[in-house]
Amino acid sequence: MHRxxxxxxxNGKAEPVIVVQKYGGSSVxxxxxxxxxxxxxxxxxxxxxxxxxxxxxxxxxxxxLNMAQELCPMPDGRELDKLLATGEQISSALMTIALQAEGIxxxxxxxxxxxxxxxxxxxxxxxxxxxPRRIREELNNEKVVVxxxxxxxxxxxxxxxxxxxGRGGSDTTAVALAAxxxxxxxxxxxxxxxxxxxxxxxxxxAAKLDTICYEExxxxxxxxxxxxxxxxxxxxxxxxxxxxxANSANDTPGTVITKEDPTMEVRNPVRGIAHDTDVARLxxxxxxxxxxxxxxxxxxxAEKNINVxxxxxxxxxxxxxxxxxxxxxxxxxxxxCALYPVIKEIGAEDLVTDxxxxxxxxxxxxxxxxxxxxARMFGALSADGINILGISTSEIRITxxxxxxxxxxxxxxxxxxxxLEKP
Amino acid sequence: MHRxxxxxxxNGKAEPVIVVQKYGGSSVxxxxxxxxxxxxxxxxxxxxxxxxxxxxxxxxxxxxLNMAQELCPMPDGRELDKLLATGEQISSALMTIALQAEGIxxxxxxxxxxxxxxxxxxxxxxxxxxxPRRIREELNNEKVVVxxxxxxxxxxxxxxxxxxxGRGGSDTTAVALAAxxxxxxxxxxxxxxxxxxxxxxxxxxAAKLDTICYEExxxxxxxxxxxxxxxxxxxxxxxxxxxxxANSANDTPGTVITKEDPTMEVRNPVRGIAHDTDVARLxxxxxxxxxxxxxxxxxxxAEKNINVxxxxxxxxxxxxxxxxxxxxxxxxxxxxCALYPVIKEIGAEDLVTDxxxxxxxxxxxxxxxxxxxxARMFGALSADGINILGISTSEIRITxxxxxxxxxxxxxxxxxxxxLEKP
Numbered sequence: 001m002h003r004x005x006x007x008x009x010x011n012g013k014a015e016p017v018i019v020v021q022k023y024g025g026s027s028v029x030x031x032x033x034x035x036x037x038x039x040x041x042x043x044x045x046x047x048x049x050x051x052x053x054x055x056x057x058x059x060x061x062x063x064x065l066n067m068a069q070e071l072c073p074m075p076d077g078r079e080l081d082k083l084l085a086t087g088e089q090i091s092s093a094l095m096t097i098a099l100q101a102e103g104i105x106x107x108x109x110x111x112x113x114x115x116x117x118x119x120x121x122x123x124x125x126x127x128x129x130x131x132p133r134r135i136r137e138e139l140n141n142e143k144v145v146v147x148x149x150x151x152x153x154x155x156x157x158x159x160x161x162x163x164x165x166g167r168g169g170s171d172t173t174a175v176a177l178a179a180x181x182x183x184x185x186x187x188x189x190x191x192x193x194x195x196x197x198x199x200x201x202x203x204x205x206a207a208k209l210d211t212i213c214y215e216e217x218x219x220x221x222x223x224x225x226x227x228x229x230x231x232x233x234x235x236x237x238x239x240x241x242x243x244x245x246a247n248s249a250n251d252t253p254g255t256v257i258t259k260e261d262p263t264m265e266v267r268n269p270v271r272g273i274a275h276d277t278d279v280a281r282l283x284x285x286x287x288x289x290x291x292x293x294x295x296x297x298x299x300x301x302a303e304k305n306i307n308v309x310x311x312x313x314x315x316x317x318x319x320x321x322x323x324x325x326x327x328x329x330x331x332x333x334x335x336x337c338a339l340y341p342v343i344k345e346i347g348a349e350d351l352v353t354d355x356x357x358x359x360x361x362x363x364x365x366x367x368x369x370x371x372x373x374x375a376r377m378f379g380a381l382s383a384d385g386i387n388i389l390g391i392s393t394s395e396i397r398i399t400x401x402x403x404x405x406x407x408x409x410x411x412x413x414x415x416x417x418x419x420l421e422k423p
Numbered sequence: 424m425h426r427x428x429x430x431x432x433x434n435g436k437a438e439p440v441i442v443v444q445k446y447g448g449s450s451v452x453x454x455x456x457x458x459x460x461x462x463x464x465x466x467x468x469x470x471x472x473x474x475x476x477x478x479x480x481x482x483x484x485x486x487x488l489n490m491a492q493e494l495c496p497m498p499d500g501r502e503l504d505k506l507l508a509t510g511e512q513i514s515s516a517l518m519t520i521a522l523q524a525e526g527i528x529x530x531x532x533x534x535x536x537x538x539x540x541x542x543x544x545x546x547x548x549x550x551x552x553x554x555p556r557r558i559r560e561e562l563n564n565e566k567v568v569v570x571x572x573x574x575x576x577x578x579x580x581x582x583x584x585x586x587x588x589g590r591g592g593s594d595t596t597a598v599a600l601a602a603x604x605x606x607x608x609x610x611x612x613x614x615x616x617x618x619x620x621x622x623x624x625x626x627x628x629a630a631k632l633d634t635i636c637y638e639e640x641x642x643x644x645x646x647x648x649x650x651x652x653x654x655x656x657x658x659x660x661x662x663x664x665x666x667x668x669a670n671s672a673n674d675t676p677g678t679v680i681t682k683e684d685p686t687m688e689v690r691n692p693v694r695g696i697a698h699d700t701d702v703a704r705l706x707x708x709x710x711x712x713x714x715x716x717x718x719x720x721x722x723x724x725a726e727k728n729i730n731v732x733x734x735x736x737x738x739x740x741x742x743x744x745x746x747x748x749x750x751x752x753x754x755x756x757x758x759x760c761a762l763y764p765v766i767k768e769i770g771a772e773d774l775v776t777d778x779x780x781x782x783x784x785x786x787x788x789x790x791x792x793x794x795x796x797x798a799r800m801f802g803a804l805s806a807d808g809i810n811i812l813g814i815s816t817s818e819i820r821i822t823x824x825x826x827x828x829x830x831x832x833x834x835x836x837x838x839x840x841x842x843l844e845k846p
Binding site: 097157 | 490504
């Protein structure tokens with residue numbers, strides 16, 4: 001489905017290719033940058049029907065949020081959505097004006113005008129459906145359609161409320177529109193060249209991947225890689241939308257996130273090394289070793305929507321055990337508040353936290369069918385003198401909890417062990 | 424219909440008073456000022472149902488316009504409307520958040536959400552109709568409704584286009600909503616205390632008027648007074664909406680613009696002195712004195728939507744005459760371009776322009792029934808040694824064209840002659 005070069009093609013119905021392109025806030029931070037993106041779109045259009053999704057310019061969203069918080073520390077969600085949605089409305093109108101200045105026929109649409117209907121949940125509304133009639137009409141009029149990302153409305157009537165989609169919102173807009181329009185390509189332009197085998201700032205030998213499958217990308221994102229938000233990738237997987245992640249400032253081919261393809265059989269089963277230092281470990285000390293105790297601890301965290309990883313329970317001696325697990329650093333305080341009452345209820349001794357930890361993971365859909373990767377991973381870390389504090393696995397991922405200070409060495413050791421620098 | 428103090432009242436249907444209040448851009452220029460207005464609204468609400476109309480914060484509209492013009496000198500009207508409309512969307516959301524911080528239940532609506540349907544004319548759309556269902560619903564829920572001024576949409580569907588109303592747009596939004604809601608009061612809050620007998624910067628004895636009728640206000644606005652835009656006043660007259668103009672920064676009672684009332688019979692027939700220095704005189708020199716020549720000149724100007732005032736044709740000698748008239752300064756170049764071809768066609772000698780002119784006017788609905796005001800006006804100017812270059816009149820206005828340098832003296836002489844300093 002995905003094509004690397006933007007050539008016009010015919011799919012039997014003699015219709016031009018439809019391409020959805022998303023440009024992030026740093027790519028449209030100034031009128032100068034907007035002009036550059038517009039020129040790029042104009043140069044590469046090549047007969048395709050193009051839908052452009054834009055984020056708000058640079059710090060606009062933060063500036064608007066600051067004004068709201070000057071007036072009220074916890075502003076109303078509905079009003080905040082309406083306020084923040086102006087950021088993308090502004091950038092979409094300016095991008096359209098810039099395209100027109102390049103001689104391209106273009107029109108901007110708000111989320112509502114683009115037919116994006118969402119839940120009535122301020123700040124993190126999920127898309128319920130997309131009515132792409134207006135977009136199709138404008139595309140049929142041979143216009144580039146510039147859609148304000150990150151937003152939708154709660155209804156078809158013009159007095160519907162404006163909502164925002166929350167984190168990763170503009171990526172989600174792009175993938176959802178690509179699905180609704182049955183687009184031939186969905187391209188996410190950002191300030192990196194694509195998805196790498198690991199963070200190039202840590203391992204200069206990190207190699208850009210040409211393709212990665214949805215599952216792998218989700219594991220990479222979940223384990224600390226910041227290229228794309230999981231939500232948009234999940235949506236891509238659900239609707240079979242291949243997503244190109246590429247740099248808006250150069251012509252590097254980028255990485256295509258797509259479904260697993262047959263060539264995966266012959267390639268390296270490990271696709272990448274992720275690391276996450278934004279993590280904390282909690283230990284419930286001296287838990288009475290009775291059935292149902294772990295349930296009580298983790299049920300409470302589930303109720304509070306706290307994701308837990310790398311769970312470790314040591315061998316019980318004298319009828320008590322220690323239970324450890326990790327949470328994302330921003331959830332640490334919430335987790336402590338949720339657990340203090342439970343500690344008393346279950347008769348545990350204490351709740352200890354440790355912020356000097358990090359996770360390193362090897363990820364690859366080949367892991368599930370190739371045994372022995374866990375052993376190779378532990379061996380590589382051990383050869384480097386790195387102590388493993390905990391382990392968690394999925395079908396396509398193995399994660400080790402280590403000391404924060406050992407992350408750089410661990411990533412480089414694993415990258416080398418699994419030969420990821422090879423093209 | 425208009426009440427000076429905002430007390431709750433019952434009009435037989437036991438319904439609370441509905442008040443529409445508009446706050447201009449300088450009143451909401453910062454979050455600090457927005458907070459002050461919110462406090463003011465909260466303090467004075469007094470049981471009334473309140474609709475607040477806001478302009479964009481301070482220079483927001485200009486800043487947005489500048490960004491658009493950086494990308495394209497003549498940006499597309501539809502995109503510009505969509506861009507500029509964000510200014511009022513931002514201020515309406517922030518005002519709502521500020522009201523909520525004061526403990527007031529409030530909700531913001533865009534022009535579209537407020538049911539304001541306009542023509543599809545970018546930049547100067549006229550309101551076609553208002554569907555006030557959503558506003559009524561929110562008022563019934565005892566919410567202060569904050570409407571983004573200056574904007575509407577072209578249709579009821581959520582993919583309708585966003586339009587702006589052009590000059591005086593937020594005043595127009597307020598008066599139109601007051602009409603649609605059959606509001607008890609429409610209050611325009613600005614940075615002046617109300618309508619004065621003349622410009623207080625020129626005549627310190629200028630007195631604030633408690634009331635002025637629509638016609639007088641229209642003549643004052645048309646002849647240079649900048650308090651309120653004619654369009655909103657015309658709408659008020661059409662729908663019989665009394666409009667209070669008052670200062671958002673103090674408690675001065677302001678001026679009520681309303682229909683003529685019986686007390687006008689006993690008051691000063693002259694209500695105010697207006698002046699306009701933003702005017703230019705054009706003279707078509709040596710026009711052949713044939714029937715239809717004036718038609719050819721002024722028809723051409725009408726085609727170009729150029730308003731003409733103070734027309735003067737001198738007595739024909741030797742078969743030729745000079746025709747003079749004034750136009751607003753911003754129309755001068757357009758007028759010259761429109762007329763140069765006509766000059767040749769009609770065989771006139773030349774087109775001469777003079778920017779060293781100004782208009783002074785006496786205005787009052789009593790003038791139509793009291794003869795002799797023209798003579799008194801000319802006498803006062805002549806006594807001050809001021810030369811009259813031309814005259815134009817309406818039923819309730821007499822305007823003299825004079826040299827620009829004489830404006831200050833003329834205004835003060837007329838203010839004294841017609842005893843306008845008296846309360």
